[in-house]
Amino acid sequence: MGKFATGTSARTKTGFTLVEVMIAVLIVAVLASVAVPNYLRYRKATQMNACISNLSNIHIAYEQAKLAGRHPASVEDISGPGKYLSVVPLCPVTGTNTYSLPATDSDNPTCANSTDDYPHRLPENPGRGSAN
């Protein structure tokens, strides 16, 4: 008795070793490599859905303007205080107004930021504008 410490380690330094820190950094890097692409993909999908919602609102406002006998030439003609849309809609991708009104009555409004991977466009409505 007496020569060895009882129940306590002889090692008294506290903190992490280099290997422990490297393992922690490696784990964080692996998690980030999985999370960041998913975050970016969901972010783009969310922006696309918000843009599609804007396109739907633009389309409704455009139809209301036509019912009122007006022929708006641009999104600015139907948006603003006292008009069909209270503010000019902005595409969430660029934060600018990139919308165009339909070219014909059977078309939908479009966004210039639309891509094949993340299309900013309303679904086709087969019942509208068909030549019967």
Ligand SMILES: [Zn+2]
């Ligand atoms: Zn858009």
